[in-house]
């Protein structure tokens with residue numbers, strides 16, 4: 001028999017008490033689990049994804065087919081194999097021993113027994129064994145096994161051939177040994193026979209088990225088929241499961257959205273509950289209000305009905321009242337006409353009074369001595385009445401100069417004489433009437449004449465503080481107050497101002513800081529006197545004019561190296577132009593106020609050589625002023641206005657339709673006596689001038705027939 005074709009028992013799988021199911025790839029553990037095969041589940045590899053297992057399903061089925069092959073019986077385990085080999089060893093050993101012993105001369109009786117027993121022993125192990133595969137084998141065909149069992153025999157010393165006794169004894173001993181061996185072998189043979197019986201019995205059991213195994217295998221194949229079907233079902237189930245899982249995911253999402261919506265709705269519900277509570281309380285309030293309002297409504301409805309009755313009555317009254325209003329409006333219109341007539345009459349009367357007072361009026365103002373001037377000697381001035389005053393040198397002064405007492409007393413009569421204690425307010429009261437004339441369309445010219453330090457600037461501009469405010473700011477205030485009143489009776493006025501100075505016969509614009517432009521005087525019969533390039537500002541309030549005045553004073557100061565000296569040597573002219581229009585009456589008045597702070601009127605002999613040119617120019621302009629006024633008084637054909645810038649500038653304010661007021665300012669000191677007398681004499685001359693003035697009135701469209 002070919003040994004290589006024999007199955008290697010040791011390589012066969014170790015059978016267990018229960019046949020394990022083979023590892024089947026591709027079968028889901030979930031399918032196998034119900035079959036109670038936990039071990040299979042582990043072997044299949046639970047970490048493999050189910051999908052991967054399913055793809056290998058066909059391969060698994062072929063694995064299952066392998067199960068149909070016969071499996072080695074369970075008793076072919078190492079224990080069984082060793083038992084068999086032991087049996088073989090025993091039989092072969094005993095056989096070998098017997099053969100060895102039989103090679104020697106033995107007792108014939110014993111030899112026969114040995115031959116039988118060896119034959120029995122030979123037959124028993126040599127009996128061919130059949131495996132499931134049909135391979136036959138014997139236990140005697142291996143020399144290795146004989147070598148293992150061979151016993152060690154001590155060879156005794158060989159007796160001499162003639163020594164029969166010794167040889168007999170030796171044979172006897174051998175016989176005894178062989179008998180012993182025979183006994184042992186017999187006993188062992190008995191054991192072997194028992195083993196053989198057991199073996200036969202096991203063989204029967206094996207064939208039964210084999211049969212059972214085939215039956216189980218069939219069952220197993222059927223089970224695998226079922227399993228395959230189950231697998232297909234499982235695939236479908238898994239697909240469905242996947243589908244359901246997707247649906248479950250969707251439902252989960254929907255559920256979470258629904259939960260979110262629920263929480264939002266709960267929040268909203270909470271808010272709405274709050275709102276509801278608020279609304280409920282508001283509703284209650286509103287209901288209360290409603291009932292209150294209902295009551296009020298009922299009352300008001302009742303009142304309304306009463307009022308309707310009253311309204312009917314009132315409507316009747318209203319119709320009557322409207323008729324009455326129409327009548328009154330007619331009367332009002334008549335009254336307005338009368339008012340305008342009266343206004344005109346007032347203006348006419350006012351200006352006739354002014355004219356009666358003189359178109360050129362002269363006021364004399366004597367300034368008080370200042371505390372720092374206490375050491376100066378004062379003239380003896382007597383204020384006879386409000387128009388007259390007398391001036392003479394003091395006795396002490398006369399005595400000092402000539403050593404004789406002098407009775408020279410000079411009396412001057414003016415339109416008004418203001419003593420040192422006269423306030424700015426008192427002085428302005430007289431002037432206020434002239435300012436009204438300017439609003440009525442007359443040209444008014446006010447100038448202050450007198451030597452340096454006599455109080456001209458104080459009279460014209462004044463000093464800081466309400467009490468010390470001079471003529472110019474007070475006139476401005478008065479004009480704007482009057483304009484506000486006139487606005488109510490339909491008059492609207494445009495007020496414009498300009499500031500200039502004449503120094504050394506040069507004109508300077510005091511509102512032009514840089515004074516770049518060349519200024520020149522022009523006379524036009526229609527427009528009167530104008531100055532080219534002069535800044536003329538339209539103003540809306542007295543504050544605006546005062547600000548411009550301050551700016552002009554600053555510009556005057558900046559240009560001069562010594563402001564006080566400069567201001568004494570220049571003429572400062574402030575001109576306010578007033579244009580009033582009454583649309584209703586279709587009348588326009590154009591008047592102006594020229595307020596002039598003249599330069600000091602010192603004579604040339606009191607001036608230093610440096611000042612001679614200045615003084616000449618000043619005196620020339622002042623004497624021209626006198627000449628012009630005299631020519632106007634004498635109604636001469638030629639009035640020399642153009643002989644000086646001052647008279648040329650004041651041409652329209654002096655002649656024709658103007659009202660002129662001259663302040664002659666006097667310093668009360670003895671040292672100023674001569675200059676004071678000169679100034680007073682000049683003023684007295686001016687006082688004599690009589691000029692007929694006419695107002696600048698124009699009719700816008702039609703001449704008022706009733707005036």
Ligand SMILES: Nc1ncnc2c1ncn2[C@@H]1O[C@H](COP(=O)(O)OP(=O)(O)OP(=O)(O)O)[C@@H](O)[C@H]1O
Nearest residue numbers: 367368451452453454455456457458459567568600
């Ligand atoms: N009526 C007055 N009451 C009180 N102080 C006066 C009065 N008049 C003038 N003064 C004071 O006299 C001083 C000289 O007056 P002011 O400067 O007005 O003279 P002026 O004639 O303008 O001189 P100038 O020609 O140099 O400008 C000033 O200090 C002023 O405060």
